[in-house]
Amino acid sequence: MSTSPAHPGSPRSPAGSESDAAVRLVALTHAYPDFFGRRRRITLRGIDLEVAPGTVLGLAGPNGSGKSTLLRVLCGLEPHRTGSLFVLGGHPLDRAVRSAIGWLPEDSPFPPELTARATLDLAGALQGLRGKELAREVDRLLSLVGLAERARSRLGGYSRGMLRRFGLAQAWIARPKLLLLDEPTAGLDAQGFEVLDAVLAEARSNGTTVVLASHLLTDLLGQCDELCVLLDGRIAERGAPRAIVGAGTLLDVYRRHARAAGGAGSSA
Amino acid sequence: MSWSARLLLLALRRAASPIARVVIALVLALARWREEARALELARLVAASAPEPAAAAREALWTLTALFLVPYCVVRAARTFSRWRAGELDFLAPRAAPRVGLAGATFLGHAAATVLVALLVALACEAGRARTPSWADAGTVALPRTGWITGAAPFRALLPEDASIAGARIELELVLGTGAGPATEVVLRARRAGRGDWSSEARRRVGTRDVVEVELPPGTGAVELELALVEPAARVLLPADVARVWKPATDARGASLALAAELVLLAVAASAVAFLLGAFLSPSIASAGVLALWLVPGILGVDGAWLPGHGLFDALACAGRARVPAGPAASACAVAGALALASIAAVAAGPAAGRRTR
Numbered sequence: 001m002s003t004s005p006a007h008p009g010s011p012r013s014p015a016g017s018e019s020d021a022a023v024r025l026v027a028l029t030h031a032y033p034d035f036f037g038r039r040r041r042i043t044l045r046g047i048d049l050e051v052a053p054g055t056v057l058g059l060a061g062p063n064g065s066g067k068s069t070l071l072r073v074l075c076g077l078e079p080h081r082t083g084s085l086f087v088l089g090g091h092p093l094d095r096a097v098r099s100a101i102g103w104l105p106e107d108s109p110f111p112p113e114l115t116a117r118a119t120l121d122l123a124g125a126l127q128g129l130r131g132k133e134l135a136r137e138v139d140r141l142l143s144l145v146g147l148a149e150r151a152r153s154r155l156g157g158y159s160r161g162m163l164r165r166f167g168l169a170q171a172w173i174a175r176p177k178l179l180l181l182d183e184p185t186a187g188l189d190a191q192g193f194e195v196l197d198a199v200l201a202e203a204r205s206n207g208t209t210v211v212l213a214s215h216l217l218t219d220l221l222g223q224c225d226e227l228c229v230l231l232d233g234r235i236a237e238r239g240a241p242r243a244i245v246g247a248g249t250l251l252d253v254y255r256r257h258a259r260a261a262g263g264a265g266s267s268a
Numbered sequence: 269m270s271w272s273a274r275l276l277l278l279a280l281r282r283a284a285s286p287i288a289r290v291v292i293a294l295v296l297a298l299a300r301w302r303e304e305a306r307a308l309e310l311a312r313l314v315a316a317s318a319p320e321p322a323a324a325a326r327e328a329l330w331t332l333t334a335l336f337l338v339p340y341c342v343v344r345a346a347r348t349f350s351r352w353r354a355g356e357l358d359f360l361a362p363r364a365a366p367r368v369g370l371a372g373a374t375f376l377g378h379a380a381a382t383v384l385v386a387l388l389v390a391l392a393c394e395a396g397r398a399r400t401p402s403w404a405d406a407g408t409v410a411l412p413r414t415g416w417i418t419g420a421a422p423f424r425a426l427l428p429e430d431a432s433i434a435g436a437r438i439e440l441e442l443v444l445g446t447g448a449g450p451a452t453e454v455v456l457r458a459r460r461a462g463r464g465d466w467s468s469e470a471r472r473r474v475g476t477r478d479v480v481e482v483e484l485p486p487g488t489g490a491v492e493l494e495l496a497l498v499e500p501a502a503r504v505l506l507p508a509d510v511a512r513v514w515k516p517a518t519d520a521r522g523a524s525l526a527l528a529a530e531l532v533l534l535a536v537a538a539s540a541v542a543f544l545l546g547a548f549l550s551p552s553i554a555s556a557g558v559l560a561l562w563l564v565p566g567i568l569g570v571d572g573a574w575l576p577g578h579g580l581f582d583a584l585a586c587a588g589r590a591r592v593p594a595g596p597a598a599s600a601c602a603v604a605g606a607l608a609l610a611s612i613a614a615v616a617a618g619p620a621a622g623r624r625t626r
Contacts, residue, residue: 075362092362099364109355113281122278125271126363170359 021086022178022209023051023074028083030069030233043069045233046083051209051226053177056200058224058241059213060250065230067213068106071180074211075103088177099128102176102208106183108163112156116147116166119155120173127174141169144202145195160187168199179203181212185219196223217250231257271365272373279377280384283344291336292385296392298329320590322400323520326393327588330527333389334580338535339555341382345539346546346554348374349615368616375543375612382535386528394521402520403437405586405594408510416445419500425493426461427511432484432491437514439481440495442474445503451475452502454495456482461490474504481514517592526593527583533596534577537604538562544611574599576607 030044043066051057059067072078073085076092090097110119120138129137142148145165150158158166164187171179184196200223203210214220220227220241227241236257237244245253284292352360360370409431417423427438444452451473457466467485474480484491493511497504538558545554565572572578578600583593 077358077361095364095366098362101362103358103362105355105358107355107358109358111278111356111359114278118274121269122271122274123359123363125269125274126360126365128364 020053021050022053022055022088023049023211024084024086025049026084028073028085029081030066030073030078031081043233044073044080047233047235049228049235049238051211053209054204054207056204056210056212056223056225058220058227059211059230060215060220060227060253061230062254066233067230068182070230071103071182071211071213074178075101075180099174100177102171102173102179104164104167104171104179104181104184106186108160108167110155110163110166110170113154115152115154116142116158116169117151119166120170123170124173127176129174137173141173144172144198145169146191161189161192164188165192165195168195172199172202175202175206175208177208179208179210181210183214184212185214185216215250217245220250221245229253229257231261272369275370275373276377276380279348279374280381281377283341283378283381284384288340288385291340292388295329295332295336295389298332322397323523323588323590326523326527327584329389329393330524330531330587331584333386334531334534334584337382337385337531338538338577341378341535341539342542342558343551343555345375345378345542346551346558348378348543349547350551366616368612371616372612375540375608378539378543379532379536379608382539383532386532386535390524390528393524397521399518400520400590402517402523402590402592403514404517404522404592406433406436406513406515407594408508408512409438411440411506411509411511413509414506416503416505417495417497418503419497422494422496423506424495425511427484427491427493429488429490431513432460432489433513433515434484434486434488435516436484437481438484438491438493439479439512439514440493440506441477441479441508441512442495443477443505443507444474445505452504453498454480454504455498456480457494457496458482458484458491460485460487461492466494477507514591520590520592522592523583523587523590526595527580527587529595530577530580530583530593533600533604534580537576537600537607540604540607540611544614547615573597574603576600576604 025047028044028047028049029042031042032040034040047066047070059070061067069078073080074087074092076098085091088097088100092098092101111122114122117138120141121134124134124137139148142151145168147162147166147169150162155163155166164184168181168184171181185193188196196219200210212219212224224241227237227239227244228235229237229244231254237253361367409427411425414423438456438458440456442454453471453473455469455471457469459466459468463485468483470480470482472478472480480495482493495504541561542554542558545557548554549557562575562577565575574597576596579593579596583595586593
């Protein structure tokens with residue numbers, strides 16, 4: 001059952017929320033249902049997480065650990081099963097909260113018939129931007145992600161890397177207070193990495209909270225203030241990225257936790 | 269431009285996909301050369317009543333349009349949600365815009381494309397045609413129930429005053445009974461009630477199933493009708509117990525507008541159901557479900573004047589006789605509107621809404 005309160009005010013000033021955190025999850029669980037609505041696969045098992053405003057949090061974990069599901073729960077695309085969920089002081093389905101969330105999905109599900117400019121126009125309008133403000137923001141973002149010259153090309157003709165860059169632009173339109181990025185560097189070339197750096201730099205200067213899921217150690221070490229390792233739907237470890245990874249790799253981290261879990265299991 | 273207008277245009281653009289544009293262009297090209305079409309010449313030679321070429325072309329073009337447009341709209345609407353499910357909802361849903369707006373603008377864009385195509389077909393069908401006077405369908409009048417009408421016992425009825433418009437025509441549909449050969453001659457007469465002589469009369473040889481119509485006499489007041497058979501052994505039946513009233517119309521081109529309205533109503537109502545079913549079922553099963561649902565009233569024998577599209581076949585036949593159909597019934601318009609609103613609300617509140625907890 002949800003324990004999220006009605007959102008009392010603007011998500012940009014979440015006064016009245018239970019904490020000042022941009023994201024607060026308490027014992028949150030999630031399961032994908034089957035056709036009849038029964039639990040089929042548990043993906044998140046009792047997540048407790050608090051993210052301070054302005055933090056860039058990295059989510060790491062092997063495939064199937066629940067990173068994408070957690071991001072989808074945070075942006076309101078997936079309902080949680082039990083526990084509490086506070087995003088920007090409200091629930092992600094509250095309209096005021098939705099207008100303050102930017103979301104880059106793992107795939108790039110943008111209308112292939114539309115040009116980059118038309119799609120950004122649509123995304124901005126859906127986020128509440130209008131008129132000259134919208135036109136200015138669209139121009140600025142197209143330049144920021146290096147797609148100004150292809151602005152009138154249809155997205156159906158874009159390469160995967162271009163679509164990821166476009167995805168960053170549509171997520172960052174209207175400068176949201178919470179930016180959720182699912183595998184932002186998948187398919188990006190060197191220029192694309194620079195685009196991600198530029199978007200994240202703007203986000204930091206804007207005070208935006210960023211939650212970024214990635215398999216790439218370079219993303220997580222270079223961009224994130226904190227790292228959260230998810231294993232089998234649980235938070236296995238959280239802290240400074242360098243402190244968690246050390247001189248090893250993400251695979252070393254996963255193996256260490258797997259061994260610890262195995263040892264705990266055998267000692268029990 | 270607002271987000272809802274942008275979404276509407278996106279849906280409109282999708283509905284007018286390249287294959288749809290090619291088919292529409294072919295249909296419109298057919299309309300341009302309608303008068304010269306061999307098939308129409310053949311129809312004129314074969315048909316006993318020698319239909320007007322313009323009317324035959326109109327009927328053929330709109331039949332073709334109906335055969336293409338309705339299934340196309342249904343399949344397109346049924347595919348909307350599968351596209352959303354495949355990922356597009358990830359782009360659209362986590363935004364400030366309300367979900368009912370997303371569903372509503374998308375459906376309205378789809379409906380707008382349907383209206384646009386119907387208007388284009390109407391324009392192509394009627395462009396270059398001269399205005400010609402015709403008769404417009406003004407509804408039906410109930411007749412007293414009767415059994416077989418024989419030569420010995422003519423059928424008489426009194427039309428109420430409000431249906432007895434001077435200059436209008438009354439049409440009866442007849443079915444020929446056995447006993448008088450393959451055809452028989454009938455006489456339909458009309459006069460104002462209380463007047464001595466029959467002031468208008470029409471004779472027709474009726475074979476199997478046919479119609480006979482007579483012009484209503486000038487003046488006011490109720491009208492008496494008499495249907496008599498010339499041969500004493502003949503017998504006919506009125507299968508519907510109603511008479512159809514035709515009013516003078518200034519322009520036969522109005523038929524295309526009435527047909528466009530019938531077609532749009534059917535396509536929009538069926539699309540609304542497909543839009544909803546497509547949110548839960550695969551597009552193909554949803555489309556088949558729509559077809560099945562439209563057959564239910566017919567199978568149950570329910571009088572379906574309220575069912576959008578119920579009057580389409582009648583309207584096509586009407587246009588083929590160079591007459592102007594009545595257009596959709598108000599109840600059918602209400603049902604189509606209700607279906608559209610219910611579908612939008614259900615899709616917005618259900619699959620597209622997201623839920624706080626499961």
